[in-house]
Amino acid sequence: MALGKSIKMYLTIFVATTCIYMVLYQYHISRQPITSPELLKPPPLYIITPTYRRPEQLAELTRLGYTLKHITNLLWLVIEDANQTSPLVQHTLNRIGVPYIYLIAPMPEKYKKNKKALPRGVSNRNRGLEWLRQNATEGVFYFADDDNTYDISIFEEMRYTKKVSMWPVGLVTKFGVSSPIIRNGTISGYYDGWIGGRKYPVDMAGFAVSVKFLHERPTAQMPFKPGYEEDGFLKSLSPLNVTEIELLASNCTEILTWHTQTKKNENAAPLNMTKYRDTNLVSIHKLLVRK
Numbered sequence: 069m070a071l072g073k074s075i076k077m078y079l080t081i082f083v084a085t086t087c088i089y090m091v092l093y094q095y096h097i098s099r100q101p102i103t104s105p106e107l108l109k110p111p112p113l114y115i116i117t118p119t120y121r122r123p124e125q126l127a128e129l130t131r132l133g134y135t136l137k138h139i140t141n142l143l144w145l146v147i148e149d150a151n152q153t154s155p156l157v158q159h160t161l162n163r164i165g166v167p168y169i170y171l172i173a174p175m176p177e178k179y180k181k182n183k184k185a186l187p188r189g190v191s192n193r194n195r196g197l198e199w200l201r202q203n204a205t206e207g208v209f210y211f212a213d214d215d216n217t218y219d220i221s222i223f224e225e226m227r228y229t230k231k232v233s234m235w236p237v238g239l240v241t242k243f244g245v246s247s248p249i250i251r252n253g254t255i256s257g258y259y260d261g262w263i264g265g266r267k268y269p270v271d272m273a274g275f276a277v278s279v280k281f282l283h284e285r286p287t288a289q290m291p292f293k294p295g296y297e298e299d300g301f302l303k304s305l306s307p308l309n310v311t312e313i314e315l316l317a318s319n320c321t322e323i324l325t326w327h328t329q330t331k332k333n334e335n336a337a338p339l340n341m342t343k344y345r346d347t348n349l350v351s352i353h354k355l356l357v358r359k
């Protein structure tokens with residue numbers, strides 16, 4: 069009997085100690101810092117880049133692509149104004165190695181008539197918005213034309229945009245810069261060489277928008293209206309109070325993006341096959357984009 073009792077006692081002590089250890093262990097685990105890689109990831113950035121066939125195309129995409137390669141958790145939506153994808157663009161994107169989606173979105177024929185005032189990149193950007201509505205739930209998106217210049221720090225700044233953020237863009241009009249005008253810490257107007265009756269006289273390279281905010285504005289779109297693309301799109305995000313616009317680049321005191329323009333190049337002349345049929349020039353010529 070005595071033996072049975074002491075076995076029972078030892079068993080009770082054993083079970084109790086095990087329970088105490090388990091509780092202590094659980095407590096210890098709960099105090100550990102969370103190190104899951106998923107939770108450490110910053111919000112995703114979606115970069116919507118319109119592009120189109122011309123001799124400069126691969127050079128522009130290469131330069132932009134290697135800029136974007138510095139940024140983590142970024143998806144590059146490259147959208148070409150074309151009826152079919154281009155194997156040369158595909159090859160270039162693969163070589164750069166930035167995670168990308170390559171889509172096409174041709175400009176509707178009716179807008180092509182007025183050659184002087186084309187709604188450049190509009191069908192591409194609207195296609196990007198459609199993709200986001202179907203595939204993205206969080207993070208921030210930005211319209212990055214293929215020919216502009218970007219300081220990588222602007223991408224980390226825009227990543228935390230709650231609704232809409234803005235900042236100055238260099239090399240816009242004769243003013244040399246386009247920027248919100250900040251007085252006492254808030255937007256009191258816009259500085260741009262061409263106001264044109266716009267509510268938001270800003271450049272495409274000067275604002276970013278949160279994906280959640282886009283979902284709350286299901287009809288937001290960019291209009292096919294040359295010169296008024298940015299204004300029309302930002303107005304379609306209404307209601308948006310001016311005080312809700314977040315000011316980046318140190319309260320709009322720095323220039324981190326530039327609206328650069330590349331010199332237009334002639335189409336390459338065809339290769340003289342009688343002369344060069346058995347040379348490397350045959351391969352090289354297959355890499356040239358012609359309009």
Ligand code: UGA
Nearest residue numbers: 118119120149186187188189192213214215272294295297
């Ligand atoms: C800027 C804006 O980015 C355009 O949205 C706007 O149409 C234009 O100003 C304007 O207000 O006229 P800009 O530098 O003048 O653009 O024009 P591009 O750089 O030639 O085009 C803007 C973007 O659209 C580029 O990413 C370009 O690759 C693309 N694009 C251009 C097309 O997809 N299709 C075209 O026919 C031309």
Ligand code: MN
Nearest residue numbers: 213215328329
């Ligand atoms: Mn441009």
